[in-house]
Amino acid sequence: MPPAADSFPTFAYHGDAWLERHRNVYRSSGDDASRWKCHVKPWFGAKRPAEIDHAEIRRFAEAKKKDLDPATVGHCIRLLSRIFGDLIERPKETGVSINPVRTLPRSTRRLYRPKHDPHATPFLERLEDVERLAGHLVEPFATMYLTGAYGLLRTGEVLGLFAEDVDLQTRRMRIQRQVQWGQTGPLKDDESRTVPIQGPLLPRLAASKLVIGPTGPLFPTTRRNGGGTRRAPSRFVSIHTLHERFGEAVKAIGRPDILEWKMPWYQCTRHTGASHWVAAGGNIATLAAIMGHSTTWVTERYAHLRPDMFAAEDYDRLSGGSRLAPTPLPEITAREDIRRE
Numbered sequence: 001m002p003p004a005a006d007s008f009p010t011f012a013y014h015g016d017a018w019l020e021r022h023r024n025v026y027r028s029s030g031d032d033a034s035r036w037k038c039h040v041k042p043w044f045g046a047k048r049p050a051e052i053d054h055a056e057i058r059r060f061a062e063a064k065k066k067d068l069d070p071a072t073v074g075h076c077i078r079l080l081s082r083i084f085g086d087l088i089e090r091p092k093e094t095g096v097s098i099n100p101v102r103t104l105p106r107s108t109r110r111l112y113r114p115k116h117d118p119h120a121t122p123f124l125e126r127l128e129d130v131e132r133l134a135g136h137l138v139e140p141f142a143t144m145y146l147t148g149a150y151g152l153l154r155t156g157e158v159l160g161l162f163a164e165d166v167d168l169q170t171r172r173m174r175i176q177r178q179v180q181w182g183q184t185g186p187l188k189d190d191e192s193r194t195v196p197i198q199g200p201l202l203p204r205l206a207a208s209k210l211v212i213g214p215t216g217p218l219f220p221t222t223r224r225n226g227g228g229t230r231r232a233p234s235r236f237v238s239i240h241t242l243h244e245r246f247g248e249a250v251k252a253i254g255r256p257d258i259l260e261w262k263m264p265w266y267q268c269t270r271h272t273g274a275s276h277w278v279a280a281g282g283n284i285a286t287l288a289a290i291m292g293h294s295t296t297w298v299t300e301r302y303a304h305l306r307p308d309m310f311a312a313e314d315y316d317r318l319s320g321g322s323r324l325a326p327t328p329l330p331e332i333t334a335r336e337d338i339r340r341e
Contacts, residue, residue, distance in 0.1 A: 009048075012046065078101075
């Protein structure tokens with residue numbers, strides 16, 4: 001006979017153990033701990049894992065969406081799924097062999113579908129505005145901005161660039177760290193990658209390396225006082241300083257619409273570069289490798305392919321006929337000897 005359901009530990013016991021094992025393993029481990037403590041554990045903690053079914057998860061989603069953003073509810077349910085993924089590997093200890101989140105009906109998944117449409121995210125539709133913004137930024141902020149836009153880098157990856165990561169001869173940058181809270185750490189996907197140096201960015205990086213030297217942070221902090229601690233002073237530019245200088249440049253070029261659209265540094269660099277890459281006919285698989293995405297599906301969200309952003313030739317691609325049309329076969333006549341037979 002199978003053991004009784006109440007003989008297994010509660011979901012809170014398994015969840016606490018899972019979080020302890022994965023503490024500081026993932027980039028989002030801190031966020032997971034907060035979601036577990038504030039939302040997931042109070043709702044599911046007292047139940048046995050086998051008692052959590054589709055109906056209970058739906059009640060959780062319906063209750064939480066009244067106070068939380070749908071994206072936050074989705075993160076909580078995905079955390080629930082990751083914990084269940086660990087539990088089903090030990091059915092004799094947990095009493096479950098199926099992950100209920102994996103088989104949720106579409107009606108339940110719609111409850112926590114994000115309202116934000118990534119294809120409608122605004123970006124700088126003219127590359128001239130990228131250069132104009134850089135022209136109203138002092139160094140090193142101008143080069144940092146262009147590095148994010150032409151290198152398609154995350155903000156923390158720009159801050160984490162070292163001089164030895166930039167090879168001007170081969171026109172490549174090695175992205176292998178990012179800066180968070182003033183300290184270097186692993187990348188979001190924990191995998192280094194190589195990024196090509198675009199032509200407009202090459203002279204800027206060359207000038208920065210002349211100032212910094214062969215080693216050390218490419219964009220060190222410009223603050224003489226403040227930042228970090230007395231024993232460990234800050235070595236990198238603060239993200240708050242970055243956004244402050246960027247807001248001043250946006251006002252200087254007379255583009256209040258950028259602020260109205262709420263386009264921060266990230267959208268005016270990484271999102272803008274990816275969108276123009278695709279609009280220029282760049283390969284989506286190459287773009288995924290440059291941006292550090294595991295699949296092209298994620299990259300497609302950065303390519304804002306709206307109808308008004310199609311190239312001129314896209315409107316005439318079907319006007320000249322299709323290459324899939326069958327080619328007429330040459331006329332074949334029977335030989336005389338075969339015809340006589």
